[in-house]
Amino acid sequence: MTAEAFKRQLEALSADYRRDLPKKLALIESLWLELAHGAAQPSRITDLLRELHSISGSAKTLGVAGVSEAAATAESFLEPFSKRGKLPNAAQQAEFVRLLDALKRAGS
Amino acid sequence: MKVALQKILLVEDDPDIRTVVKASLEMIGKFQVCACGSGAEAFAALPKFGPQLALLDVMMPDMDGPGVLARLRALPETAGIPVIFLTAKTATSEIQRLRTLGAAGVLTKPFDPMTLHQQVKEIWEGLPSD
Numbered sequence: 001m002t003a004e005a006f007k008r009q010l011e012a013l014s015a016d017y018r019r020d021l022p023k024k025l026a027l028i029e030s031l032w033l034e035l036a037h038g039a040a041q042p043s044r045i046t047d048l049l050r051e052l053h054s055i056s057g058s059a060k061t062l063g064v065a066g067v068s069e070a071a072a073t074a075e076s077f078l079e080p081f082s083k084r085g086k087l088p089n090a091a092q093q094a095e096f097v098r099l100l101d102a103l104k105r106a107g108s
Numbered sequence: 109m110k111v112a113l114q115k116i117l118l119v120e121d122d123p124d125i126r127t128v129v130k131a132s133l134e135m136i137g138k139f140q141v142c143a144c145g146s147g148a149e150a151f152a153a154l155p156k157f158g159p160q161l162a163l164l165d166v167m168m169p170d171m172d173g174p175g176v177l178a179r180l181r182a183l184p185e186t187a188g189i190p191v192i193f194l195t196a197k198t199a200t201s202e203i204q205r206l207r208t209l210g211a212a213g214v215l216t217k218p219f220d221p222m223t224l225h226q227q228v229k230e231i232w233e234g235l236p237s238d
Binding site for chain 2: 002003005006007009010013017050053054056057058059060061062065068072
């Protein structure tokens with residue numbers, strides 16, 4: 001196996017990742033909507049944070065740099081609320097929705 | 109002379125990253141990699157695999173990377189295995205915190221899959237010989 005063979009495998013992995021990305025982003029949106037509408041306990045922010053963290057760490061490695069950056073921004077915004085186990089207030093929620101929109105745009 | 113690095117234990121819960129790291133280390137680095145999705149899986153695989161080095165994701169559910177490191181250090185047969193952390197948190201304070209836990213190195217995500225093997229090898233070669 002050579003670096004060339006690995007490059008080809010990486011391209012294939014990147015294509016798979018891009019194909020699956022809408023599902024990952026949909027999961028993030030769904031988690032957020034559950035939280036924002038009171039259908040999930042505030043402690044589930046941790047789950048949302050984990051999904052954002054996962055994308056921020058993986059997207060650039062797999063060739064979708066903009067998504068990594070947008071996910072990292074949303075993760076940083078949400079992290080203090082996760083630590084407190086508390087939802088953002090209305091204004092902060094609006095800001096988070098804006099960050100999620102940016103993430104979706106980066107992934108489209 | 110330092111023994112060549114051959115066997116690496118990878119613990120990473122994200123399947124995408126796990127696949128890329130394993131392929132990079134095996135295909136370019138020519139290492140043998142035992143890839144596990146959790147600390148529990150890793151400790152089940154450890155006795156048979158006998159890694160020389162562990163590459164651990166930091167943020168994982170159940171047992172996180174520092175938790176895996178602590179458990180490695182607590183067992184006589186694994187206490188000496190050097191650990192490299194892989195983290196998406198790139199703040200200097202976080203990297204310093206991981207180093208103070210006893211990590212041989214800290215690599216940050218996102219990373220370049222084409223050069224990851226070289227970074228791991230450099231950390232290994234910088235470690236004191238047995």
